[in-house]
Amino acid sequence: QVQLVESGGGLVQAGGSLRLSCAASGSIFKINAMGWYRQAPGKQRELVARITSGGSTGYADSVKGRFTISRDNAKNTVYLQMNSLQPEDTADYYCNAGVTYFSSHYYVTDDYWGQGTQVAVSS
Numbered sequence: 001q002v003q004l005v006e007s008g009g010g011l012v013q014a015g016g017s018l019r020l021s022c023a024a025s026g027s028i029f030k031i032n033a034m035g036w037y038r039q040a041p042g043k044q045r046e047l048v049a050r051i052t053s054g055g056s057t058g059y060a061d062s063v064k065g066r067f068t069i070s071r072d073n074a075k076n077t078v079y080l081q082m083n084s085l086q087p088e089d090t091a092d093y094y095c096n097a098g099v100t101y102f103s104s105h106y107y108v109t110d111d112y113w114g115q116g117t118q119v120a121v122s123s
Helices: none
Strands: 002-007 010-013 018-026 030-039 046-051 057-059 067-072 077-082 091-103 106-113 117-122
Touching: 002 091, 002 106, 018 030, 018 091, 018 117, 030 067, 030 077, 046 067, 046 077, 057 067, 077 091
Parallel strands: 010 117
Antiparallel strands: 002 018, 018 077, 030 046, 030 091, 046 057, 067 077, 091 106, 091 117
């Protein structure tokens, strides 16, 4: 089994910064792309940022220039540095990862989600 555990959420004033972390653990052969999603009350979950195993990144237009995604492959951890936070960034943030593991006689790749961490930005 694979678990993703997020940390780093909290309450911050507009213009402030937070750094989210997501650590993967378990019977992992390889972690492929990793990403951060968010879901605000009454809205659909949306992609915030994504990073491939090779380090290529992509961002939602709403966070470009303010958020930075990175990963430490040795620690199976992905980070989201969030600067210049605004009230509209308030949401539950979820980590996502495509993980390859060995099961019985095969390598299997599944999609995993963390439990979420709350980010609240006050004006």
